Amino acid sequence: MKPEDLQLLVTREMPFGKYKGRLIADLPGHYLNWFAREGFPKGEIGRLLQLMQEIDHNGLSPLLAPLRVRMPSQPR
Numbered sequence: 703m704k705p706e707d708l709q710l711l712v713t714r715e716m717p718f719g720k721y722k723g724r725l726i727a728d729l730p731g732h733y734l735n736w737f738a739r740e741g742f743p744k745g746e747i748g749r750l751l752q753l754m755q756e757i758d759h760n761g762l763s764p765l766l767a768p769l770r771v772r773m774p775s776q777p778r
Contacts, residue, residue, distance in 0.1 A: 703753055711754055712770045717747060726750050727766050731758045 711727040721729055734755035742748035757763055 707750060707753055708766065709769055710750055711757075712766050714747075714750060726754050727763070727770075729754060731755075734758055 712725060714726050716722055716724050716726060716729060721733060729751075734751060737743075737748075737751050738755050738759075742752045757766070
């Protein structure tokens with residue numbers, strides 16, 4: 703894992719599938735666990751999904767909150 707991977711989790715969107723367009727950090731645990739059972743895709747997206755699954759599985763998702771980019775119209 704590279705430190706910048708954590709920032710990618712909160713900015714990169716899922717490029718395919720049922721959750722296409724959703725941020726990787728916002729993917730549901732059951733979907734991430736499905737990839738863990740069936741196999742992660744190759745390349746960067748697979749690496750990020752695997753990292754997010756590990757974070758989610760260990761209950762560490764709240765640690766990503768400070769990395770999320772707030773839009774000016776987004777409530778705090």
